[in-house]
Amino acid sequence: MTWLSKGTTAFGLVLLTHACYSAHEHSALQSHRAASLSSLASAQSSAVSSLPIDITIETIVATLIVCLGLVSGTSQLRPIQWRVWAGKIEREGEAGFRNSSGEVDKDYVGNPFRLLESRPGFIDIRKQRREFATWVKGRPTGT
Incomplete structure (x- = not known):
């Protein structure tokens, strides 16, 4: 205030x-x-x-x-739509969520899509099988 x-x-x-x-x-x-x-x-x-x-x-x-x-x-109202709010976070970062005293709001959590962007993709079993077969063929045989 x-x-x-x-x-x-x-x-x-x-x-x-x-x-x-x-x-x-x-x-x-x-x-x-x-x-x-x-x-x-x-x-x-x-x-x-x-x-x-x-x-x-x-x-x-x-x-x-x-x-x-x-x-x-x-304080200023937050957007109702999640994608609008997440877009504001990505564009402005912490600067967009400072209150009148210059402190970052306590409910600021950063990029809400961070978890989705950092997760591994789907596993392609056929691709891994081909890579393994290529690796096995290229491996020197015999000892």
Whole structure:
């Protein structure tokens, strides 16, 4: 995460904390007000008030700012298709998989086709039989 995304996320969390505190204070004041009104006039029913619009807007904006900060700090997405990802590895190597701090990502494994490229080919038994027969014919006989 870069400092800009960390700052955005921290600012959004401060706003969200303030919105939660404001909502808590509003509910505490409403319950205190309802308790004092019920002692004055026990026959009247107290109306339940909803959260003020400014606290609701602050909560929504803070949540969006936190999401923006978290999304802007994520690493670049990898291609979905295996051949595209493997092609990027072959072209760019480790340089294509460095994060914002300059370190190679922990899930970088190198060329995914390395095992397929280094394995021995299929064995041609007939070719080996001919080579053996040629070797046997060319070998000096007798001791």
